[in-house]
Every structure is written in C-alpha cells, then in structure tokens.
Amino acid sequence: MTTVTSDDVLARLADVVLSVARELDPTGPRALDVVPLTGTEVMVMRWVDTNPGTTPSATAEATALRRSxxxxxxGSLVAKGMVERRAHPDDARTAQLFPTARAAESVALLRSRWAATLRSALDGQGIDTAAVTSAVGLLERIEDGLRPSRAG
Structure with a gap:
C-alpha cells in the first residue's frame, strides 16, 4: 500500500541527496588523482561509460544538452583521453562514442573511493544491505522520473 509522501519529506530527501553529492563530488578537491572534468563532462562521461557505442545524438538527448x-x-573528453570516437561499422557517417582505458581507470578509482567513503560513513551504524539496495532503487526511480524521455 502506497501512502502520500509530504512535500517536507521530499524536500528533506532532496536536501540530503545534495549534501551527499557534495561529499562525493568527482570534480571536488578530493579527486586529485583522477582526470579533472567539468560538471558537463562528468554528465557526458557517465552516459558514454554506461552506454558504450552511443552516438552524439543519443548522448545529447540523454543528457539534455544542446548539440553545441x-x-x-x-571535444574536451577526447582531448583528455577519456572518450574515443569511432566510425559506426555499418555507416561511416555516424560516430560512436566509447570510454577509453584511461576513463575506465578513472571511473574505477572514483567508484572505489565512493564505496570506501560510504562504507566509512555507515560502518559505525552497521550497513543494512537491504536498505542500501532499496535506497539505490528509489534514487534510480527518481533519476528516471526526472528525465522520462531519456533512453537507456
């Protein structure tokens, strides 16, 4: 049975998400040993990393960025060695985007750091795997709902 969630609770959730995001910021001062990226580059890199072989058009639509x-x-991600453009095997006019080995290393380092940070924050209280899994599911639903047109 679903109950109505108050605006206050939803606003508190958003506030906590923003606070946690600041602590995990991949462009922040704690990310000294990863390839430095802007916020826009992080958004594009995240899409390309989770959708290898995507096209620039699909990436623009998924990230809600203007083509320019x-x-x-x-261009910046290619110059930093994070993304590789390849001609589509069936249509050389279409570019495909792939994360590079350098991107994989940087993403793996960030994910490891994030896991350690969250583990450290939760260890004192014990980590409830079911609660973490539930929180991930809720946040993924929110993410999907914020951009319902986004292709996966």
Whole structure:
C-alpha cells in the first residue's frame, strides 16, 4: 500500500541527496588523482561509460544538452583521453562514442573511493544491505522520473 509522501519529506530527501553529492563530488578537491572534468563532462562521461557505442545524438538527448554544448564537452573528453570516437561499422557517417582505458581507470578509482567513503560513513551504524539496495532503487526511480524521455 502506497501512502502520500509530504512535500517536507521530499524536500528533506532532496536536501540530503545534495549534501551527499557534495561529499562525493568527482570534480571536488578530493579527486586529485583522477582526470579533472567539468560538471558537463562528468554528465557526458557517465552516459558514454554506461552506454558504450552511443552516438552524439543519443548522448545529447540523454543528457539534455544542446548539440553545441555536447560538442565542446566531447571535444574536451577526447582531448583528455577519456572518450574515443569511432566510425559506426555499418555507416561511416555516424560516430560512436566509447570510454577509453584511461576513463575506465578513472571511473574505477572514483567508484572505489565512493564505496570506501560510504562504507566509512555507515560502518559505525552497521550497513543494512537491504536498505542500501532499496535506497539505490528509489534514487534510480527518481533519476528516471526526472528525465522520462531519456533512453537507456
């Protein structure tokens, strides 16, 4: 049975999400040993990393970026060695985007750091795996609901 959630509770959830995000910021001062990226580059890199072989058009749509802004971010990611553009095997006019080995290393380092940070924050209280899994599911639903047109 679903109950109505108050605006106050939803606003508190958003506030906590923002606070946690600041602590985990991949562009923040704790990310000294990863490839430095802008917020836009992080958003594009996240999409390319989870959707290897995606096209610039699909990436623009999924990230809600204008093509000109996406083009600048992609150019920078290519220059930083994070994204590789390849011609589509069936249509050389279409570019496909792939994360590079350097991107994989950087993403793995960030994910490891994030896991350690969250483990440290939760260890004193014990980690409830079911609660963490439930929280991930809720946040993924929110993410999907914020951009219902986003393709997966």
């Amino acid at each position: 802004n996406l083009s600048v971010a992609l």
